[in-house]
C-alpha cells in the first residue's frame with residue numbers, strides 16, 4: 001500500500017478552552033487521504049467542515065492528535081509553511097486574488113506560492129501568450145483580460161482565476177471551500193466542470209466542501225459526510241458511484 005499523502009490521527013479541536021463554553025468541534029477524527037483522491041465533503045451547517053479545512057491549512061491548531069504529510073508530522077507546522085504544499089480556494093471571490101493587480105500579475109505571484117514573493121514585472125510581457133493559453137481553458141473570457149485589475153472582473157472570472165492560481169504551482173493538497181457557492185447556477189456549473197477537468201488532468205489530490213448534493217455525488221472518487229465534528233460516512237469508488245441522492249440526504253436527518 002502506498003504512503004498516504006495526508007493523514008489525520010485522532011484529531012480534536014476545542015473552542016473557548018478553559019471556559020464554561022468550552023466545546024469540542026472535531027472529535028477524534030481519523031482520515032487517510034491517498035494521492036489522487038478527489039473527496040467531496042458534505043454535512044449540515046455547523047458539522048465542522050470549515051474547521052476541518054482550517055486544521056488542514058494550519059490556521060487552526062489541533063488540541064489533540066496528529067497530522068502527517070507524506071509521513072512527516074506537520075501538526076505544529078505554521079499555515080505559511082504549509083503553503084509550500086497546500087493551497088485553498090475560498091467561497092468569497094474577493095479572497096483569492098490581489099484586487100489592484102492585474103490577472104497576469106496575480107498569475108505571476110501564484111507561481112511563487114510558498115516562496116519569497118518578489119515580482120519582476122519586466123518578465124511579464126514575455127509570459128502573456130502562455131498565460132492566455134492557461135486562462136483560455138476556463139472558457140470565461142479571462143484570457144482577454146490579462147491586463148485588467150482583478151477587482152474589475154466578474155465574480156465568476158475572479159473565482160476561476162483564484163482556482164487557477166491555487167493550482168498553477170502544483171499543490172500536494174488542494175482545498176476547495178465551497179468555491180462555486182457565490183456564483184450564479186450557470187457560472188457555478190461551468191467552474192465546477194473546469195475544476196474537475198483540471199483535477200483529473202493534473203492528477204491533483206483535492207477536498208471540496210459543497211452544499212450542492214448533486215455536485216457531491218457527481219464529482220470525485222470519494223465522499224465524506226460530517227456530522228457533529230465526526231465523519232459519519234466515508235464512501236469510495238463503487239460505493240460512491242452507487243450512492244443515490246435519497247440515501248445521501250438521509251445522512252442529513
Ligand SMILES: Nc1ncnc2c1ncn2[C@@H]1O[C@H](COP(=O)(O)OP(=O)(O)OP(=O)(O)O)[C@@H](O)[C@H]1O
Pocket residue numbers: 015016025043044045046047048049050051052
Ligand atoms: N472560533 C470558534 N468559536 C466558537 N465556535 C466555533 C468557532 N469556529 C467554529 N465554531 C463552531 O464549530 C461548529 C463547526 O463550525 P464549522 O464552521 O466548521 O461548520 P461547517 O460544517 O463548515 O458549517 P457551514 O456549512 O455552515 O459552513 C459550529 O457549531 C460553529 O459554531
